Amino acid sequence: MLDLKWIRENPDAFDAALKRRGGAPMSASVLEMDKRHRDAITELQSLQNRRNEASKQIGAVKSKGGDAAPIMAEVATIKDRMTALEVEEKKLGEEVRGVLLTIPNVLHKDVPDGKDEGANVEVRKWGSPRQLGFPAKDHADLGASLGLMDFTQAAVMSGARFVVLKGELARLERAIAQLMLDTHTRENGYTEMNVPLLVKPEALYGTGQLPKFEEDLFKTTNGMYLISTSEVTLTNLVAERIVEGGELPMRVTAFTPCFRSEAGAAGKDTKGMIRNHQFEKVEMVSIVAPEESEGELERMTKCATGILEKLELPYRVVALCSGDIGFGSNRTYDIEVWLPGQNTYREISSCSNTGDFQARRMNARFRPAGETKGTRFLHTLNGSGLAVGRTLVAILENYQEADGSIRVPAALKPYMGGIEVISSKK
RNA sequence: GGAGAGGUGGCCGAGUGGCUUAAGGCGCCGGUUUGCUAAACCGGUGUAUUGGGAAACCGAUACCGAGGGUUCGAAUCCCUCCCUCUCCGCCA
16 A cells, blocks of 8 residues: 555656556545545544533533533534534545555566566576476376376366375475475574464455455455465564564565465466466565665575575576566566476566555554654565475476486485485386 | 453553543653662653644644444443453364
């Protein structure tokens, strides 16, 4: 959510920011609504002031045995106006907030302009695709021929976009998550958390999935939602809180399932486990002071790419352009891993700085160290570290051998109980 | 799910309709005293919105779990909901 005061003082910059996102100017309508709201507040407060004074007089007069009827009559005359104003003020306030909740974050000045993902800019590249010397298979074919990846039976119980992993592949997924968590907790300063997978709508308003992207989520019959990413729960750890400055930076990570309806993705990535309704992800969230967030984004991106380097998987880092960047983010780096089966780089992580955008929605503030009064909004960042399912895909495709077996990456061997090669059980 | 007890500022805790602009204490900040520390004493100490001001600041309004209601006036009375604790039942 944007700062209404900032919009008041910088209407032109606000409209320019909307334009970069491909939106129409809104400053005039927002400020008009804001003006009506504030006028209502001002009038209501002056009436409340008069009522409070009159009520005190009534008490004083009555205690002396006098006649308070004239003053009571005066209060009665302003009562109707007050009731109406209360209703109006509330309605106008909700109207303003409702509009603010649908406005995307202001982009960082260095975000490249562009209409869609075609305009994203490659920032750096690491490793080079291995020369296989035979035609690459994709992960779905590899998994099926190993007898350890079953989409058919998953569809029987759950429908499309689900998978059943078996034996060494199930273990491999667990091993990948272990490596990621161990790396982030031991080397990168993150604290491991175990968080809820079901949340109230408020939590999703806080991180920005609601109100605009409800169709991407699974909703339960009692009005809760399955999380689409543990960014939601990890970031909401500071919701409605005032954090002491000395506690910053807060770095938290979690390994959780994620649930997405993939409403707008019909026909996209229908084969394999690239785009499933349920997948596992290790997420990183950093809560920092405003001055630190730009540096933290670079740091977090390196924490994510560090995993790919441990796994010796070639990747590139891409700066998202204005047309491709997420609603709440002011700047995003996508990390794309090389997939021989698709002969291309595919997204495996997305690291975003949301500035104070989510913090405003969540009312997440901090008191700078050494200051006793006053609070400021925190800055929040989130990044996948990494998508575990897609990492498994990348390992299958990059470590495949001509006979369809999979070598276990060196970094994962300690987590695989000595297994060096995953081969067909047929 | 059943029965009971609760939810008041950073923390503890008083407060059953108007001398409460939420007592008192702890903590924290500043000051006095002091060779230093401690103690003692004095003063200060929330959040948000709104109005005024260039600003430091000054005024107003709201906030005692949340939302409604009664009343000239609500932390206090009424209704609904949420959460916590204890016991019982069920359960991984």
